[in-house]
Amino acid sequence: MAAQPTIPRRGLFIGGGWREPSLGRRLPVINPATEATIGDIPAATAEDVEIAVAAAREAFSRDGGRHWSRAPGAVRAKFLRAIAAKIKDRQSDLALLEALDSGKPLDEANGDMDDVAACFEYYADLAEALDGKQRSPISLPMENFKSHTLKEPIGVVGMITPWNYPLLMATWKVAPSLAAGCTTVLKPSELASLTCLELGAICTEVGLPPGVLNIITGLGPEAGAPLSSHPDVDKVAFTGSTETGKRIMTAAAQMVKPVSLELGGKSALIVFDDVDIDKAVEWAMFGIFFNAGQVCSATSRLLLHEKIAKQFLDRLVAWTKNIKVSDPLEEGCRLGSVVSEGQYEKIKKFISTARSEGATILYGGARPQHLRRGFFIEPTIITDVSTSMQIWREEVFGPVVCVKEFRTESEAVELANDTHYGLAGAVISNDQDRCERISKALHSGIVWINCSQPTLVQAPWGGNKRSGFGRELGEWGLENYLTVKQVTKYCSDEPWGWYQPPSKL
Ligand SMILES: NC(=O)c1ccc[n+]([C@@H]2O[C@H](COP(=O)([O-])OP(=O)(O)OC[C@H]3O[C@@H](n4cnc5c(N)ncnc54)[C@H](O)[C@@H]3O)[C@@H](O)[C@H]2O)c1
Numbered sequence: 001m002a003a004q005p006t007i008p009r010r011g012l013f014i015g016g017g018w019r020e021p022s023l024g025r026r027l028p029v030i031n032p033a034t035e036a037t038i039g040d041i042p043a044a045t046a047e048d049v050e051i052a053v054a055a056a057r058e059a060f061s062r063d064g065g066r067h068w069s070r071a072p073g074a075v076r077a078k079f080l081r082a083i084a085a086k087i088k089d090r091q092s093d094l095a096l097l098e099a100l101d102s103g104k105p106l107d108e109a110n111g112d113m114d115d116v117a118a119c120f121e122y123y124a125d126l127a128e129a130l131d132g133k134q135r136s137p138i139s140l141p142m143e144n145f146k147s148h149t150l151k152e153p154i155g156v157v158g159m160i161t162p163w164n165y166p167l168l169m170a171t172w173k174v175a176p177s178l179a180a181g182c183t184t185v186l187k188p189s190e191l192a193s194l195t196c197l198e199l200g201a202i203c204t205e206v207g208l209p210p211g212v213l214n215i216i217t218g219l220g221p222e223a224g225a226p227l228s229s230h231p232d233v234d235k236v237a238f239t240g241s242t243e244t245g246k247r248i249m250t251a252a253a254q255m256v257k258p259v260s261l262e263l264g265g266k267s268a269l270i271v272f273d274d275v276d277i278d279k280a281v282e283w284a285m286f287g288i289f290f291n292a293g294q295v296c297s298a299t300s301r302l303l304l305h306e307k308i309a310k311q312f313l314d315r316l317v318a319w320t321k322n323i324k325v326s327d328p329l330e331e332g333c334r335l336g337s338v339v340s341e342g343q344y345e346k347i348k349k350f351i352s353t354a355r356s357e358g359a360t361i362l363y364g365g366a367r368p369q370h371l372r373r374g375f376f377i378e379p380t381i382i383t384d385v386s387t388s389m390q391i392w393r394e395e396v397f398g399p400v401v402c403v404k405e406f407r408t409e410s411e412a413v414e415l416a417n418d419t420h421y422g423l424a425g426a427v428i429s430n431d432q433d434r435c436e437r438i439s440k441a442l443h444s445g446i447v448w449i450n451c452s453q454p455t456l457v458q459a460p461w462g463g464n465k466r467s468g469f470g471r472e473l474g475e476w477g478l479e480n481y482l483t484v485k486q487v488t489k490y491c492s493d494e495p496w497g498w499y500q501p502p503s504k505l
């Protein structure tokens, strides 16, 4: 097992330095795999939000923006690359902190840090490319006007992020917003903030101008709410639950403030009868047991063609029994604990409600017998599910998959689309035409063919329906933080000639 690090004691990261929260309060950091308190984080309140937003505003307009918001993208790219390099230097200690804070397997946390560094590098490239996209001419059907566009940073951005991929979800917002020239206030989840605070330390090390990135930790209603309703925040970028997303949107609407919302999901994986069963089983497992199912895009509804359903479920149970469920720091761990006691209780309640509504718990459903402490839940497979059951309709955000059979392609699509969410969907079949048809028919922002979950920084990420709107990652992620200005010039020597000129007498 990896050695236990000392948890750094950090303040709020505001204006390039560390500050104690105004009310002096701190929140405990609990390792969900052991239930031990391993440190604490500052609990910011509205007073601290005020100071952080002021710092971000000052950084946005400092020296007329010459050193940041109006600087060439190439200047900002240097900082983004330096941050990526520091993340790589500190990869093993950051991964360890992430695993201790969230309960995810150390191997997964290591992969997350690779993704974090890659995201900063990717947006460094896009920051540079932005310089070449300025003053793009607009083709006009007349000669007396010339127009071009300027892409400008949207301003001060408030970012509110969840605990399932603490540093990665923050990075999906921080990296493109800095590339665009925005300044930011990040409020990570109170359940897992350690690595986001370390990002503050990294910003100091690379000499990021003070106030460009501010990081305030604390509770949603106390720190997140005042950030989302702050009049001097120009945009709110949110990732989290649909319920909180509604609150953020309501607060932002009072000032007609733009928001982007990355919310929950209840995605389906459709498996046809022409597949290699074991390969498909492994993707089905990855789709729901990776990060203990605490993934917005988790394929938590498994749709099996009736001809293979029995054989598939037999193999799924056999493979699932083989998952190493253990302390996240143990070698080979493939399922850690869930993030908190609250999440543990919520998932158990989902399972007991499914049982009481008549579903069958085919495998799992309880605490693993060999783990006496920690918020561990067995990987769980639920069958005999009807479309009116809670387990079919609501996001569990845990290692729990529900299964239904289908006969025809159209029935599979209808079942997959039978949800208020629209984040992702997946299909496994050897018939490529069928996969293409299904990718068009699914009402979701993401479709995976013959896999589930791979995420590429170059490709757009986001949902439809109650999974939110706006796209992160790729060039779409950068556009989130830019506004487009048209500049139009009258180039004719002739007077405009609309009004009658006054008499010269
Ligand atoms: N679509 C995506 O890309 C994506 C990615 C990751 C997670 N998620 C979703 O996130 C959810 C899990 O994350 P969570 O439990 O942290 O979500 P959550 O909504 O409880 O919390 C998210 C963030 O919002 C803050 N918050 C809570 N109440 C607030 C309020 N009144 N005002 C402002 N901020 C407030 C929290 O402190 C936290 O930082 C799941 O529904 C999951 O699907 C979506």
Ligand SMILES: C[N+](C)(C)CCCC=O
Residues within 6 Å of the ligand: 164, 165, 294, 295, 296, 297, 453, 454, 455
């Ligand atoms: C695809 N990843 C890396 C699991 C990220 C999912 C983001 C949402 O939970």
